[in-house]
Amino acid sequence: MxxxxxxxxxxxxxxxxxxxxxxxxxxxxxxxxxxxxxxxxxxxxxxxxxxxxxxxxxxxxxxxxxxxxxxxxxxxxxxxxxxAGPGTMRGVLRLGVSETIVHTWLMRFIARMNETHPGVTVDIAVDISPNMRDALLNRDLDLAFLVGPITMPSLVNLPLCSVSLAWIAAPQLDLGPGEVSLASLLRHPLITYPKNTNPYVSLREMLARSDLPPPRLHSNASLSTIVRMAREGIGIGVIPPEVVRRDLEEGALRVIAPAPALPDIAFTATYASLPDSGLAAEAARLACEVAAAPDWRQ
The missing domain is CATH 1.10.10.10 (Winged helix-like DNA-binding domain superfamily/Winged helix DNA-binding domain)
Incomplete structure (x- = not known):
């Protein structure tokens, strides 16, 4: 048989x-x-x-x-x-992760996986959400923490968390006195996520509705590079404050407020609905627990 x-x-x-x-x-x-x-x-x-x-x-x-x-x-x-108990699971989990998650709660998730699923090895690929969506569909990833949801019948999306975007700059950047207007912000280059991502598209659409001159809008796939450029005063970063918490505490960067509001970024744990997706489903559930804990935002 x-x-x-x-x-x-x-x-x-x-x-x-x-x-x-x-x-x-x-x-x-x-x-x-x-x-x-x-x-x-x-x-x-x-x-x-x-x-x-x-x-x-x-x-x-x-x-x-x-x-x-x-x-x-x-x-x-x-x-x-x-x-079976979760400790009996064995195998490799091919995990795709947005860099925003890397800078916030990913290490806590890995620690929880090591604790609850000692027989599972996690292979991590850090990438932008459109690439991870394609990798899920091509069966090159088992699970992804990405900007979602991905509305395809073959994919399962579990809500993870939302992070806010803010205008973040070095203290030495001259933004003029008083309340910072969008026009004042646009006197400087803006630095944000890659062009084919939701944060970039949302920012671009908001700026297009402003009737102001086209901005100098720099996109970058590396969040670490965006932070470095903002810290050096090259431009204003449009990124989540959570990823630069230490820089904000040390005074190397500041959140520009009040300033025009920006849309939040919603993340999902997304995996393909397959006959053997039990490990991906269990890891997604665990990620939701980790992301729901409030202390990683503090």
């Missing part, structure tokens, strides 16, 4: 249309995947895949088996979630 490991390998080969990608996903070799598939075909007496130059495609019988494989894997996930 087909064992669960073979059915799992078959599922990933079918889902990814590639024996090579299935081998990477299952942490095995491509010949081992081919052998498992061949053994299944011998056992059922049918061809499950049509081999092509650079990919594979399911035969009609392969599509039939895929439905049963999905049900077996879903049942295993439900069984582990219901019966």
């Amino acid at each position: 087909a064992d669960l490991r073979s059915l799992e390998i078959f599922y990933w080969a079918a889902s990814l249309c590639s024996f090579r990608k299935a081998a990477e996903r299952m942490n095995t070799s491509q010949p081992a995947v081919s052998q498992r598939i061949a053994a299944l075909e011998d056992e059922f007496g049918v061809r499950l895949f049509e081999r092509r130059a650079r990919s594979v495609a399911l035969t009609p019988k392969g599509r039939d088996l895929l439905g049963y494989a999905e049900r077996f894997l879903h049942l295993r996930t439900e069984m582990m979630r219901s019966v």
Whole structure:
């Protein structure tokens, strides 16, 4: 009878249309995947895949088996979630993280994962949200903490937290006396998130409605670089105050207030709804607990 490991390998080969990608996903070799598939075909007496130059495609019988494989894997996930304790989970969690989360509560999440899931290794990739969305859809990430939600039926979104944006500058930057107007802010370059992110788009739209001259708007994928540029007085950073808490306490940076309000950034824990997404779902739930604690904002 087909064992669960073979059915799992078959599922990933079918889902990814590639024996090579299935081998990477299952942490095995491509010949081992081919052998498992061949053994299944011998056992059922049918061809499950049509081999092509650079990919594979399911035969009609392969599509039939895929439905049963999905049900077996879903049942295993439900069984582990219901019966087994979290400490029994094993494997690698491929986690994508927005840099804003890195500068706020990510280390607390990693500490909690190490405490509650000692058998799980977390591989972290820091990236912008659009790239992480694509990686989730391509099955290159298991879970992502990103600007969301991502409205796709194949993805699950759990609300994590919201962070506010503020105008942040070095104390030596001359902004004139009294209340700081948008016109006064725009006399200096603005430095913020990359162009294909929600914070940049929201800022750009707000400035477009102001009827003021186009600003010098610098985008950067590195939050650390944005902070460094603001600290050096190159321009005004449009970033969350939480990520520069120490600089604000030490007086290296200041929040410009009162100033025009900026929209908050909402983050979600997002993962693909897959038969074996139990680890991603459990980690997402734990991340929600960590993000809900108020002390990381203080």
